[in-house]
Amino acid sequence: DVKVTQSSRYLVKRTGEKVFLECVQDMDHENMFWYRQDPGLGLRLIYFSYDVKMKEKGDIPEGYSVSREKKERFSLILESASTNQTSMYLCASSPQPLGSVSSYNSPLHFGNGTRLTVT
Amino acid sequence: AQSVTQPDIHITVSEGASLELRCNYSYGATPYLFWYVQSPGQGLQLLLKYFSGDTLVQGIKGFEAEFKRSQSSFNLRKPSVHWSDAAEYFCAVGAGGGADGLTFGKGTHLIIQP
Numbered sequence: 535d536v537k538v539t540q541s542s543r544y545l546v547k548r549t550g551e552k553v554f555l556e557c558v559q560d561m562d563h564e565n566m567f568w569y570r571q572d573p574g575l576g577l578r579l580i581y582f583s584y585d586v587k588m589k590e591k592g593d594i595p596e597g598y599s600v601s602r603e604k605k606e607r608f609s610l611i612l613e614s615a616s617t618n619q620t621s622m623y624l625c626a627s628s629p630q631p632l633g634s635v636s637s638y639n640s641p642l643h644f645g646n647g648t649r650l651t652v653t
Numbered sequence: 654a655q656s657v658t659q660p661d662i663h664i665t666v667s668e669g670a671s672l673e674l675r676c677n678y679s680y681g682a683t684p685y686l687f688w689y690v691q692s693p694g695q696g697l698q699l700l701l702k703y704f705s706g707d708t709l710v711q712g713i714k715g716f717e718a719e720f721k722r723s724q725s726s727f728n729l730r731k732p733s734v735h736w737s738d739a740a741e742y743f744c745a746v747g748a749g750g751g752a753d754g755l756t757f758g759k760g761t762h763l764i765i766q767p
Contacts, residue, residue, distance in 0.1 A: 538696070565754075567754050569754075569757075571763050574662070574748075574759060575759060576743065576757045576758055576759035576760050577697075577743065577757040578757075579755075579756075584753050592745055592754065624697065625695075626694060626754075630710045641687060641699045641702055642697070642699075642754070642755060643699075644696035644697040644698070645696050646696045647694075647695075648695070
């Protein structure tokens, strides 16, 4: 079974702090994603990465950055945390499809989430 | 760009009754469709997916979904719900290409009455 592990389940930080959210997957997946989940808004894509040292902006990248130095690890960074970044953060990974099915989306495998509170 | 609409924010169903959760998508080409479930305090778990072929797909936990291109819908169904099915359900659409992630609906919160 694919395992996606987010290092913290709950995190409380102060406004202005630099915050690191860590995510590790153990299935050698090429693709990794960071979403945030808010009541009534569903999941929104922040950033994703399809290879080591590669990153792409999602729908709401403002206020965030990411780092992917190793294939198995994808970090989300809040350079200066603000109260509107209080949310549930979900990391996900997926394999890159091969050959004739290269056009389809692989299902995402999610971690259990990190609930971040910024005070 | 693709989008997903889940018209029902909350649905309440009696245990043992049938269930249908609605999902409508917007996408110009053949979509890749998914249903995920999120139990309280957990991440999302894949219930089922549709890529092509048979428009009725079977998933885990007794769920099924039917793709209807003419209605741009991918509704999730279960003939008899159990109290353990209480959770948040998300429909998602992918545009193909693998690495771009999925677009999720806002979710439907399922409440099971005894």
